[in-house]
Amino acid sequence: MSPQHQISDPKIIRIALAGQPNVGKSVIFNRLTGLSQVVGNWPGKTVAKAEGTAKFGNYIFKIIDLPGIYSLSTYSLEEIVSREYILDESPDYIVNVLDSNHLERNLFLTIQLLMLNRPTIISLNQIDLLKERGYEIDREKLESLLGVAVVPTVAVHNRGVHEILEEIIEIEEGHKTLSMKKITFGKEIEEKINQISAEVQELYRKISCPSKFMAMKLLENDEYCLKNIRAFNEVTGSDTAKLVYKINETRTNLENLHGEQISTILNAEMYNISSQIVTQVEFLKTQTRKSKIRHLIDHITLDNIKGYILLAVVMFGIYLAIFSFGNWISGLMDNLFGLITPGAINLLGADTWAFKIIWSSIIGGLFAGIGGVLPYVIPFFAIIEILQDTGYLPRAAYLMDRFMHSIGVHGKTIIPVLIGLGCNVPAISATSIMETEAEKKRAIVISSLIPCSAVTTIVLGLVGKYLGIGWAFLLYLINLMVIIIVGKLMSNWFEEGGIQSELIIELHDFRRPNLKVIAKQTWHRSKEFVVLALPLIVILSILMQIMMEFNIVESLNIMISPITVYILGLPIGVGIYLFYGVLRKELNLILLELYVLSIGMTMNEYMTPIQMITFTLVTMLYVPCLATIVVIGKESGKKFALQIFLFELLGAVFISAIVRWSYVLLAFILPQRSESVVMITTFAFLFGLMILTLHLIKKHSNHQKKHHRNRSPEQTILIQENLLDHSGCQSCRRCHLNQCEEKKD
Ligand SMILES: Nc1nc2c(ncn2[C@@H]2O[C@H](COP(=O)(O)OP(=O)(O)OP(=O)(O)O)[C@@H](O)[C@H]2O)c(=O)[nH]1
Ligand SMILES: [Mg+2]
Structure with a gap:
């Protein structure tokens, strides 16, 4: 075969679709791979990771659809699947799917993903509903604030979905570069995290997780990260124990100073960053009237009788x-x-x-x-x-x-x-x-x-x-x-x-x-x-x-x-x-x-x-x-x-x-x-x-x-979507969903 007829082998690129629940990851996955993951308007449908492929130009994309996660601190069994995949399997690209109607809450996860320093593309999904509500998001501004590629998508109508892959190809072929912005917290927290991060960097040079992310999670007392450093053979047990002691001390100091739990303090920092971004990129274009019918239907479907x-x-x-x-x-x-x-x-x-x-x-x-x-x-x-x-x-x-x-x-x-x-x-x-x-x-x-x-x-x-x-x-x-x-x-x-x-x-x-x-x-x-x-x-x-x-x-x-x-x-x-x-x-x-x-x-x-x-x-x-x-x-x-x-x-x-x-x-x-x-x-x-x-x-x-009097009673907690976008005590999962009663005032 003559040289000009030789076709190079297709390049394989692994991408993970990550995002909060119910944002449209599986619709995008189905569109790209032709497969049929469960789709529906409620959170928690995808419970195990699914893999499919999409061929595009001279590239083969191995696409992973992950269960939705609110943050990289996980709670339920399926959330652990996502987190472990993102942290352990190091996909070539993370495609972070966002519901653009709830930007602030969705960016909460984005900020944590950015700390992982992996090439990230944002799919700004459900943009059709955003427009219906009269809002717009400044895509270029968001790109420049985060340093990632942002692709507006309407997954259900297959709009913008293939552009995600085109963006990746642009990056692969050197036509575009990502200059992902460093996430910087408030001065005091930033200093503490940087101190721990420097020590983590020093001791665990070869650990795959970025040291700043690791420092933040260790400060949060995250079991997964603690297990990871304890299992790291190249560092002696006593060095690890010293580091853990120091982290515990820093945590106690911060908690005493703020009178809050460490997760509350860190979550507040992250919500602060995401709300600052939202104020800069999202604006109301036309005032639309709230749908009375929607409220009426909600009222009837949830009424006690x-x-x-x-x-x-x-x-x-x-x-x-x-x-x-x-x-x-x-x-x-x-x-x-x-x-x-x-x-x-x-x-x-x-x-x-x-x-x-x-x-x-x-x-x-x-x-x-x-x-x-x-x-x-x-x-x-x-x-x-x-x-x-x-x-x-x-x-x-x-x-x-x-x-x-x-x-x-x-x-x-x-x-x-x-x-x-x-x-x-x-x-x-x-x-x-x-x-x-x-x-x-x-x-x-x-x-x-x-x-x-x-x-x-x-x-x-x-x-x-x-x-x-x-x-x-x-x-x-x-x-x-x-x-x-x-x-x-x-x-x-x-x-x-x-x-x-x-x-x-x-x-x-x-x-x-x-x-x-x-x-x-x-x-x-x-x-x-x-x-x-x-x-x-x-x-x-x-x-x-x-x-x-x-x-x-x-x-x-x-x-x-x-x-x-x-x-x-x-x-x-x-x-x-x-x-x-x-x-x-x-x-x-x-x-x-x-x-x-x-x-x-x-x-x-x-x-x-x-x-x-x-x-x-x-x-x-x-x-x-x-x-x-x-x-x-x-x-x-x-x-x-x-x-x-x-x-x-x-x-x-x-x-x-x-x-x-x-x-x-x-x-x-x-x-x-x-x-x-x-x-x-x-x-x-x-x-x-x-x-x-x-x-x-x-x-x-x-x-x-x-004999079982003190069993905790179960509670039903109902969260209306329109109440979601602001923070509560910001320390617990319920806070991500804005129904934490403790700290609302
Ligand atoms: N209007 C509109 N609806 C969308 C869009 N993308 C997804 N949806 C709808 O959003 C709902 C959630 O989509 P899924 O793909 O199941 O969401 P997911 O992120 O995979 O959800 P989990 O697996 O539960 O985390 C479905 O009802 C979709 O039809 C969009 O761009 N516009
Ligand atoms: Mg899904």
Whole structure:
């Protein structure tokens, strides 16, 4: 190859998207990489770092989307992920994404990032909303004050996003240089930090973290930095001890002088710097009137009475809409399949292999999958996405906090719970927002019991469709009672790991949902069904035909018949489908429907109403699907995943057996009554039992509580976005969110 045809290898550049929660990091990440990180209008969605690549010119960008952090002093599990990545992995560039509507608070983190002396680009995001409010930010001035490149972006509309990479290329190719400004505190603090910094520099020359940042963090008594210097082999333990002694002395002196904790003093310094910057760069261009509608909506959604009524209407409305839409489409598909089947029989012959494989398994499988699942799943995901993107989710979380707390789990659990209504897998990942391991484990157990969209498909597609929506709601009610009982039991059993941290919810303004974002996220979630489940349905139904031909299915069904037939009272043929449900829950209904069709029956003929109820109940409550179990194993260990698996399996069989046997008993006691009367009485009996169980647990816990009087009560703290931009006592996390009651005055 001639020299002019040689193309140099692309250069790999690692960039980290860092910023406070809910500023738009993941939207930017998705735009640049084409991937689908969770996006929504509430803080704390990204809980683990995600990596993607973007090719641009002769560069390959390895982009890391990090969980949001308010500052480099961290609190919750996912914040530690971000901080450790920024400090330990030294990305080539930090892209600090800011919400330009809350510049002062966002700059608080920027100042700390600048102290790390890494090439930094600022993405001034959500500039569209800033303009709507009548404000403008002087980009050049901000660039010159901070010495970084500033790129205004509207990530949701893909404006300015690729310019971030162009800026980096400009720097890489020497067309632009960054002259990052040194952060200078007030005279007295600056002197002290510089003294410590000089000693750190002297002793730990080779440590990767800049000495001034290190000095500030050591002064703050930051455990991570202390651990770092203690583990630094090239310095003797006694030298480190001397330095730590000196730092402690400086800290005490400063605290005595100011009458404040050191973190308060340092945070005040940083807020001071950021507010000075804001006064120089941000100005009001046109006075706009505050949206009255927004305030009205906020008032209703958070109101103690109207809020709950609205929440109930929203939840009920969601299920009703999905039920009506799903049943309509699935009915159309059933009719269509019925209409064309005679033609297929003519063509392939009625009892031939070709008919069984091509028609019943492949075409039938596709019809059942597309008609029986997608019409329920797609609208469900779309609605969940709309709730997330508008900002309703954290408002629901606020309302539900008291309830969550009353069942013994942390209020934040409501976030994974609401996500779990869509799919349990991201819900389990979202439990990383919990602040302690014990809270996380409880949140995992609760989230794994939430009826996901696959369960909804079965509840609405079987019980709802054949028995009526009322029975479907009764099943949801049983599920809810089970969650309450499990939550209460956990809070009794694991009392010592009690709920310590408060629920702090930052409420961002309601937004118009972005249709593109919603469509993309809905498709991303539904795609999994199309790509994974549809082929699986076809393969398994072919396998089923073959296994039936060789009587293998029958043997398997006989093997588990002691549970399915004798304990649960189900038809012997359903056994195998309960196995398939572990792979993906919706499989058991789809494959069962195909089987019933293949033996020339309808669901109504194959199962009695109580059998439909028991089958659905056991599917609702027994083990979460395989993907969920794998994620639980990853998040909290294989042993814990196995414990959940066994506990939920036994629990599901136990509760479903109670339903079945009470029905049998009641049918015997009430021989002249109609089936629905007996079924209602059965449900009433089950609810009675559950209420009694709750009463017993409460009695027991009252006894225990006497020994745990001094447990800190949980508090719900609600922060309205428009109150965020000023400082409180500035020493704690709540201060970053401006709800610290201590020092407001
Ligand atoms: N109007 C507007 N909305 C935006 C913009 N960028 C992001 N959003 C919205 O802001 C919300 C938060 O976006 P995310 O990308 O999820 O934020 P994040 O920083 O990744 O949040 P965490 O992962 O929770 O830290 C979503 O509702 C987005 O649709 C923008 O430029 N303009
Ligand atoms: Mg994110």
